[in-house]
Amino acid sequence: MSTTAEPVTGRIHSWDLSTGVDGPGTRFVLFLSGCPLRCLYCANPDTWHMRDGKPATVDEVMAEIEKYRAFITTAGGGVTLTGGEALLQPAFTAAVLRRCKELGLHTALDTSGFLGARASDALLADTDLVLLDIKSFDARTYRRLTGAALAPTTAFAARLDRLGVPVWIRYVLVPGWTDDPAAIDGLGGFLAGLGNVDRVDVLPFHKLGAHKYDALGIPFPLRDTPVPDPDLTERVRRQFREHGLRAQ
Numbered sequence: 666m667s668t669t670a671e672p673v674t675g676r677i678h679s680w681d682l683s684t685g686v687d688g689p690g691t692r693f694v695l696f697l698s699g700c701p702l703r704c705l706y707c708a709n710p711d712t713w714h715m716r717d718g719k720p721a722t723v724d725e726v727m728a729e730i731e732k733y734r735a736f737i738t739t740a741g742g743g744v745t746l747t748g749g750e751a752l753l754q755p756a757f758t759a760a761v762l763r764r765c766k767e768l769g770l771h772t773a774l775d776t777s778g779f780l781g782a783r784a785s786d787a788l789l790a791d792t793d794l795v796l797l798d799i800k801s802f803d804a805r806t807y808r809r810l811t812g813a814a815l816a817p818t819t820a821f822a823a824r825l826d827r828l829g830v831p832v833w834i835r836y837v838l839v840p841g842w843t844d845d846p847a848a849i850d851g852l853g854g855f856l857a858g859l860g861n862v863d864r865v866d867v868l869p870f871h872k873l874g875a876h877k878y879d880a881l882g883i884p885f886p887l888r889d890t891p892v893p894d895p896d897l898t899e900r901v902r903r904q905f906r907e908h909g910l911r912a913q
Contacts (some may be wrong), residue, residue, distance in 0.1 A: 666695075675757030676718030677750060678711065680729060686866075688773035688794055688833075691741030693730050695761070700750040702811040704800060705886040706839055708874030712749035723760045727768075728834025734768060742873055743793070755788065762791040775835075779813050781821025789830055798821060798835045801843050802852035810842060819855065826859040833863055838893045838901055839870040849901055853908035856904035865905045865912040869893045 678696040687694050696709070698718025711717065730744060737743060744765045751758045751774060758774070764773050774784075775796040789795075799818060801807040807815040825832055834856060838844060856862045870892055878885035905912035 672722040672724060673757055673760040674720055674722050675723050675726075675754045675761075676715050677710070677726070678709075678718050680726075683732065683745075684740075684742075687745040687747065687775065688743060688796065689771065691737050691740035692742045692745045692773070693737055694745045694747060695726060697746065697748045697754055697758070699752045699753040700748055700777075701753060701779060702750070702813050703886035704811050705842075705889075706810075706870050708871070709749070709877070710874065710881055711877050712882065715753065718749075723757065723764060726761055727764050727893075730765070730768075730770075733747050734770065738770065743773060745775055745796070747775035747796075750777060752776055752783045755780075755783040755785070759785065759788040759791070762788060766791045773834075777811075778818035779811075781817060781824065784821075786828065787827070789828055792830060795825055795830055795832045796835055796839070797825070797832050799852060800837065801848060802849040802855065803845065806842065806845070806848065810839075822855075822859065826861045829861060831863050832859075832861050834865040835868055836863060836865060836905075837868045837870055838849050838898060839887065839898065840891050840893050842890075844897060844901065846904065849904045850908075853910060856905075856910055857892040857908040857911060862910060865902075865910050867898060867902050867905070867912055869898050870885075 678698045680695045683694050699715030700713050700903045762772050771793050773794040774792045776797045800810050804815045812833045875885050901913040
């Protein structure tokens with residue numbers, strides 16, 4: 666008696682096309698639903714709960730990607746899986762990455778690394794680039810900022826280095842939270858000790874997602890926090906450069 670495997674299904678929030686910020690070239694960016702962190706500056710609180718996402722099979726996602734395959738390939742891009750947190754749905758994420766690689770598409774995974782242990786070596790072998798969000802290098806600040814521990818993320822960073830997976834670090838600069846010079850130097854030293862960090866993106870904190878909190882009826886914790894000025898942003902980038910890292 667023959668059997669047919671059940672299609673791999675995930676829960677997704679949305680998808681979009683972007684250029685420059687989600688990996689090289691023009692990207693098809695798939696936003697998955699669900700995240701274990703509650704970052705105080707999160708711009709997408711509407712992706713926190715997996716139950717709020719819409720179910721989709723891998724075939725359905727790939728059919729959507731196929732519509733744009735020629736365009737994103739010509740534009741030197743590929744596919745980026747983000748969230749929420751893509752590793753909250755590791756089987757679905759792995760299946761989409763595998764299918765993208767079969768099509769010859771460049772793949773990127775945007776993750777906090779907190780659930781890095783859920784990423785199998787096979788999943789990472791199908792990942793051309795990891796966009797690793799390191800929220801802070803001070804463990805206490807990280808806990809206050811995200812509600813979770815820093816250690817799983819640093820362990821995942823070290824594992825990516827061992828596997829030789831290229832990494833872009835994403836560091837959100839929040840005045841009064843992630844601008845401490847000592848913590849930034851600590852992170853710079855840690856990253857400089859890895860051999861797979863291609864660049865560090867210092868991303869100034871913004872409040873563009875504040876309206877989403879209003880729509881959901883929940884408070885935006887950093888509503889009164891100022892955005893960083895250009896001098897502070899450049900100082901932080903310079904600190905990373907002093908460790909031999911390419912920061913922008």
